[in-house]
Amino acid sequence: MSVPSTPKWYPLASQAGCELWLCQPVTIEGAVSGNKIAKLRYPLLNAQASGCRGIATFGGAFSNHLLATAAACEQQGLQSLGFVRTDRLDPDNPTLRRCHRFGMSLIALSRADYRRRHDPDWLAVLQQRNPGWHWVPEGGTSSSGVAGVREWALAQSPQGAVTHLVTATGSGGTLAGLALGHPQLNMLGMAVVKDDSLPQRIRQLCEGQANWHLSMASVGPGYGRFTREHLSLCLDIRQQIGVSLEPIYTGKALFGLLELINQGHFKPGSRIGFVHTGGLQGLDGLHYRGLIDSAQWQALTAI
Ligand SMILES: Cc1ncc(COP(=O)(O)O)c(C=O)c1O
Structure with missing residues (x-):
């Protein structure tokens, strides 16, 4: 299985003087998607x-x-x-x-x-x-998992080099791989899980490289839980640009990122790439457990 090298970039509404792109780095191949x-x-x-x-x-x-x-x-x-x-x-x-x-x-x-x-x-x-x-x-998430993520080349948006790459962070391997693969960029992990050991684990995986930061702005109600706002954002993005997110990882992380941008955490002129890490199969489980209704499920999973 190879890592496709032609990401798709989708512009998202720019805010606070920053450019924001959604970057879909790999072909979503059925069940094996994203990171x-x-x-x-x-x-x-x-x-x-x-x-x-x-x-x-x-x-x-x-x-x-x-x-x-x-x-x-x-x-x-x-x-x-x-x-x-x-x-x-x-x-x-x-x-x-x-x-x-x-x-x-x-x-x-x-x-x-x-x-x-x-x-x-x-x-x-x-x-x-x-x-x-x-x-x-x-x-x-292990050194061999990180080695694969490290090969992603995601630094160039259609408008030029990004200044930041941002990703949903659970066990930390994706953030570590992105940081190692893009030493010239600032990496931001939006934690979707409350786990005090996470920074230490990422530090170990990053082998001393320090171009990353972990934000807790996305954790919200905790791992596997989401708010109405997280789900609304997923539905809005789907309507605006036709890309599906889910509210456990990508939707939640993007929500937290937008809050940080609006609060002025990024310098005007920043060009931010938000990395789509897949996970859409999880929408079926949310529907199965009644956590999203049929209309929401259909809106987010329609091909
Ligand atoms: C869709 C999705 N996004 C992000 C992540 C977080 O990645 P990591 O565990 O490497 O931090 C995961 C978990 O693997 C995931 O399934």
Whole structure:
């Protein structure tokens, strides 16, 4: 799976003397979209090179990363194993259903067990019980995930070089990869999760490079939750420029970014690229749980 190098740029209303662009850096290929294409590139190559049967990884019950891993493995002739944070594998959950269709074997982990996903001793036991897999952490964030994101070349908007790139930040790998790949630019991660360990993890992934900043302006009601304003922004952007966002990652992050711009956090003349990181499959899960209604779901998912 290669990282396409021709991003699509969409102008968004300029505010406070700043130019704002929405940058869609990769072809959205069905289930493997946005930052997932970049993050999975090297893990897939590593799994193949080391003769593993496939990739084992972790995610929530509506995880973009789980579905992307399932789809990418199937595409590459590899197997996939997903440890899911859930008490019960719901056969009607649209994300898990699609994972299953792509051949992913799914194992439910209680919240207590899932919390230990970074614990090396617990991981070693899991790996012993499930041999032959290439293990990828939650969200695809590892040095090999970052290496793929680093290859994205997103510095040039149609009007010239951007001054800032901005992305939704969950586990931090995308922000770290963008920072390493664009050392001349300012990177801003809009955190969508309350996690005190996040800055430290990004620091480690960035190998000492410091051209990034993490803003908490987007967190709002916490990970996986959103407000009416976040959803309205997604619907407005869809109507204005025909690009879909979802309110858990991209819509929420863009909302926070617009607030920062309006509050004067960027110098006039800044040219800001907001990176579209995909995740649209999550809209099906929001609809399934009744968190968006059918009209909103249709507006955001219509082709
Ligand atoms: C759609 C979307 N955007 C942004 C992110 C955040 O990326 P990262 O976990 O690398 O910070 C994710 C999670 O992987 C995601 O699914």
